Amino acid sequence: MASIKDVAAEAGVSVATVSRVLNDHPSVSADARTRVLSAVETLGYRPNAVARSLRTDQTHTLGLVISDVMNPYFTELARSVEEAARALGYSVIIGNADERPDLQDHHVRNLLDRRIDGLLVSPTDGGSPLMLDAARGGTPMVFVDRWIPGVDVPVVRADGLEAVRDLVAHLHGLGHRRLAIIAGPAATTTGQERVAAFREALGAYGLDLPDVYIGQGDFQADSGRRVTEGFLALPEPPEVVFAADNLMALGALDAIRARGLRVPDDIALAAFDDIRWFVHTDPPITAIAQPTGELGRAAVRALVDRIEGRPPESVTLPARLVVRRSCGEPAPPEPPPAQSPAVRSPVRRSQT
Amino acid sequence: MASIKDVAAEAGVSVATVSRVLNDHPSVSADARTRVLSAVETLGYRPNAVARSLRTDQTHTLGLVISDVMNPYFTELARSVEEAARALGYSVIIGNADERPDLQDHHVRNLLDRRIDGLLVSPTDGGSPLMLDAARGGTPMVFVDRWIPGVDVPVVRADGLEAVRDLVAHLHGLGHRRLAIIAGPAATTTGQERVAAFREALGAYGLDLPDVYIGQGDFQADSGRRVTEGFLALPEPPEVVFAADNLMALGALDAIRARGLRVPDDIALAAFDDIRWFVHTDPPITAIAQPTGELGRAAVRALVDRIEGRPPESVTLPARLVVRRSCGEPAPPEPPPAQSPAVRSPVRRSQT
DNA sequence: GCGTCCGATGTAATCGATTCCACGCGTCAC
DNA sequence: GTGACGCGTGGAATCGATTACATCGGACGC
Secondary structure, eight states: OHHHHHHHHHHHHHHHHHHHHHOOOOOOOOOHHHHHHHHHHHHHHHHHHHHHHHHTTTTEEEEEEETTTTTTTHHHHHHHHHHHHHTEEEEEEEOOOOTTTHHHHHHHHHHTTTTOSSEEOOOOSSOHHHHHHHHSSSSSSSEEESSSSSOOOOOEEEHHHHHHHHHHHHHTTTOOOOOOEEEOTTTTTHHHHHHHHHHHHHHHHTTOOGGGGEOOOSSHHHHHHHOOOOOOSSSSSOOOEESHHHHHHHHHHHHHHHHTTTTTTTTTEEEESSOOGGGBBBSSSSSEOHHHHHHHHHHHHHHHHHTTTTTTTEEEEEEEOOSSSSSSOOOOOOOOSSSOOOOOOEEEEEOO | OOOHHHHHHHHTTHHHHHHHHHHHHHHHHHHHHHHHHHHHHTTTTTHHHHHHHHHHOOOOOEEEEETTSSHHHHHHHHHHHHHHHTTTEEEEEEOOOOTTHHHHHHHHHHHHTTSEEEEHHHHSSSSHHHHHHHHHSSOEEEEEOOTTTOOOHHHHHHHEEHHHHHHHHHHHHOOOOEEEEEEOOOHHHHHHHHHHHHHHHHHHTOOOOOOEEEEOOOSHHHHHHHHHHHHHHHHSSSEEEEEEEHHHHHHHHHHHHHTOOOTTOOOOEEEEEEGGGTTTSOOOOEEEOOOOOHHHHHHHHHHHHHTTTTTEEEEEEEEEEOOOTTTTTTOOOOOOOOOOOOOOOOOEEEEO
């Protein structure tokens, strides 16, 4: 592969001049510039990003460590992050933690070793020593979706409280009184918050959330199945199962189906996180939708602000309820499928 | 951030010795080794991968350029690639082309600039000059899923011919005679092959595939909707729609539903690529499943073989038909959901 | 006792860029 | 006419690692 030296030789100038042309530094003669450019062309030269990064101490790369790529919510988040980053001249390297703290640490370490300019994390757990060091250390960092309390890092996330209240109102209105939740890991903020929001919303109707109606899941489909099987085996099974993410809802559906029961006649189902397939499941599933694209963009904006020396902002966006038929009639008309669901909602910001 | 010099100073040795310890070179005294190791510990030193890569001309990184991350098939492929690569000591940088040749070029260029050790590509089109140069040039490369004919690069893919024959047999057995396909872009091999396989399989039953029953899609949901709307508006609409990927099947479902029609009573639907949600759609969708995990692993194996100087092998694995209810009764019993669908099938290999 | 060999170590070159500094030369002001 | 200035350019240092080569002792064989 041709290096800057080859280009310099070909153009009959010094490497310094080649570098100046490449970084369009003003003081280069028109003549030298054209000679360099044509040398670049004939050699098919491309600057070595590794060497450049070593010298400039910048990689123009963001790291994104997410909990689980196979979860459509995170896939979409990753996509919007990459898109936003690209628009700002950054590349993204994705690390998939698969909800495993050890894998998460592996990726964080890997990204740090590569000297990425900044790190976007959706933590799988309460924070390993490595993660905490990274957060306190010099690396610009922003949490997205989930965060670690007590760490001074901006957070970009959706607030589901209002939507969960709407959901409970909907369920209550349909006559449901025994409501259960498949929770995410207690070590994650989303794992805790969704249970807390659910309990609070139930409280407003004088309902409580007994321990047997809280199933401990891990945001993966299998745990949804396992927990739901437990619910169904109860002497008094719940009338509604609320899955704290879409994969556990899938597992719940598996379990319900394996028992030969029907949704919503025998048991109702709702999920946190909306995905396109929920429109076409049997029955269509009522879900809480997050403004995923906005979250990704806001997260990148915050991180790049930090990297480039501007004060980053924490952002909290509202989630919203999408009612379908999985909790019982009536089934509201689904709006015609649009290119992208038009989620226009007010933005709440708070300085960090 | 501490550098190797700081470690050397702290340990009272030269940088060469530190480097030797780090790369566990045999000729280092036990004393020096422990001193270096403890210096590393106290300084929290981590070697700079950028500098190391520059010197050794190896990044221990694989590039993966896929056509569309939001397509669950590719998401899963990416996941298995990363897993397999990690097991072999490589990291993976994913580039998402979103089915856009310009974006694909962007990512290929970016990865090449970063001097990745090898490139895994599922080409979005017939091959841009950049891609062809890269293939002919020194960069180790392997195609996965899709490939570019006439380029001497190993290919790892699934062969759907047998499965498509099974599908057509199934459809024919159910009495369907007017079968349509939503094709992928003609510039992709999978776009062409699936149509060809479908046509050939129809031919075995004396059926043909008229042009009006070939809808031109682009592997995205919207095109599936658009094409299906066209089919339904035909004076003689098809009895079956076969979508060449799962996203276009989703779009087809949208269109069918918008028309107020039912699957399979009014029209049957089948898809290439099986995804977990197909079990729970209304109705469960008959699909052709690819051994995605195997493909990812085989692709990494082939690429790493090339990188490390061993002769790489092209691999073709068979896809298989999974019959559900979307093409009409009878609905075979779905096996109980397993951790991972046990796809055990013979492996055909061919030397490249 | 002396030459040889080997193990442990340090010095310095190197990878491919960027960038500080110095230099040469032409222009302009005084 | 001369000094100051600025522009275009090249030389060389630098980033943080790896590694070839040189050096220095000590052990060992004869």
